[in-house]
Amino acid sequence: MFNRILVGLDGSPTSWSAVHYAFEFGKGLDVPVVGIHVIDERFLEEGFLEDIAGVLGFNYYAGISGKLKEFFEEQASVLLDEFLALGRSKGVKVSSYQSTGKPYHVILAQADPEDLIMLGKKSHKPVSGFLLGSTTEVVARRSPCPVFVAVEQKKDIKKICVAYNGSEPSKRALHMGKLIGKLFDGEVYAVHVGEGDLSAEVGEGVRYVRLSGIPEEKLVEYSKDMDLMLLGAFSKGRIMELFLGSVTTFVMHHTNIPLLLVK
Template sequence: MNSANSAAVVVGVDGSEPALRAVRLAATEAARRQRPLRVVHGFIWPLLHVQTSPAPYTPPGGGLRHQAEDLIQAAVNEAEATAPGLSISGEIIDGEAAAVLVGESPTAALIVLGDRGLGGFSALVVGSVAVQVAAYADCPVLVVRGAQRPDEPVLVAVDGSEASRLAADFAAETAVSRGVPLVAVHAYRHPGSSDPGDMQPLVYDEAKLHGEQERTLAGWLTGLTEDHRELRLTCRAVRGRPGAVLAEASRTAQLVVVGGQGRGEVTGLLLGSVSQSVLHHAQCPVVVVRAPR
């Protein structure tokens, strides 16, 4: 994440209703973090060699480029109405939407986008642009989906990995800025083995296992409240598949924060299976935080 004070919150727009919801949340988040807001639109038509200027003998306000200018202005107007006084800029950038947003990420504090945009396939729960940006961006990515519950806590998935540590730091900062508690959730399924090749026990004490998992979770979060002194932190160890546990917990959260890839996931995956599951099934907005490449 770019830590410079000038780093903007970037929101991708395409004229769709999900994009406008993303603009409103991005403006609110930029105001909380005292960051400027940058509204961008990936203008793909020049890459496809499509004429973007008005055709001959048509009104001067026509053409694809003018339509893009209109949707940028509409998004800027929406942001200004949401957060008056916020520093806001808008730009049309030639390129495919996901590539444009990933290109913005090295100098952004946060990228915000809707879960689905114009032209998305109806069968997709989360659009391909959202998944691609979450997988490749060099800064945290906020995908706006589900219900808005501003009074509920922020939820973060923790598994002891470097990615989840970064996610916990981001979630703690977000919870403090929003004035709500942070709930750290660790999902577990069965006792772990102590050495490679060890057999997992067939019989074990569930209460003892649960206590061990809670202590492990607390150990992973050592120092978090010291770094964020106003943080109200609750730790929860829950038995179950991580994706399902987090999706259920998201019903009473305002935001779910996950690492881009956690323990036990295939190294070659740019976006871990748990992150993808949460993106598709969470009942509230999701932030994906990836470790630096």
């Protein structure tokens, strides 16, 4: 199903949730799990640090970015060591990669179409109130491979919900949902929000559910009792780069279960 699993590490609760999901997938599929930690270069810019010093009321001095980078590198070392030790204790093939840059640039540069990226839903920011953009959302938009978005509460994957409307992306999502269902011995539900009966398309071993209403709202509502949702996502071209599409964007922001975006 996947050649590698790349998991973003930032020390946040949702990041560790993604790590545990990554270990489960990695062990079940017998593929390596690579932990990626990126020191955000934007936090090391002297101009940014001078501005933030004024806001938070601490003394700024030239060269503070070097000291801050040393601190971040020490944190990264501890985080990656913990990740590697945990993975090995679970019998998973693990390795790590640490770099400095824009987190989404680094993660995307490491990903191949045959990989799976796993990230936490909410990024961990060392300075509250300064929003530098969501790494998870940018990666989800631009990734060449499927992206798994984890929430803080880790759940066993036993009920799998696939958003299905008969399109090619939804067919790919359903196919992957069936494979994950076999991997975790779970039930797969193909949820169709719209007109017509698509039950003949979903095949055997899948529970077909048809709902009426606004697709994104119905999917979020129905998924409350699920353990994982899969959505077919695809590029809409450069002019639509900032958007995943209304359904995917809404679901990403409102669902409280893990979401797997299938490209």
